[in-house]
Amino acid sequence: MDGIVEIFHHTDFNGICKKFASEESCLEYLALKKWEGGYICRNCGHNNYCKGNTPYSRRCTRCKREESAKAHTIFHYCRLPLPEAFRFANIVCHNPKISSYELARYFNLRQMTCWKLKKKIVECLESGLKNF
């Protein structure tokens, strides 16, 4: 197992709550993992960037395309606040057999929302690749 979910596996629930209490701290982590091998613009392949408009986003200095820290990660289309999504991921990583119904009750979310997010996290866990 590698990549983005590693921390959820190695850290306990309280640790995740403390470390990722704010949206910004989550974005900081996602940016760090996503670009740990270096930045490459998905639009033009350039590798120079400047700061984007949102915290930890990056903007290509050639084509000006901006990419947020959470784009193309398992949290890309997740509408939950990131600290909540990180707690969700932590629970799933420690207990991949948990049902989406239990998660829905715990987080007070729709079952389908939980099913989709859980599926992404479990796939990420199982892939063992650096793919997010």
Ligand SMILES: [Zn+2]
């Ligand atoms: Zn570019």
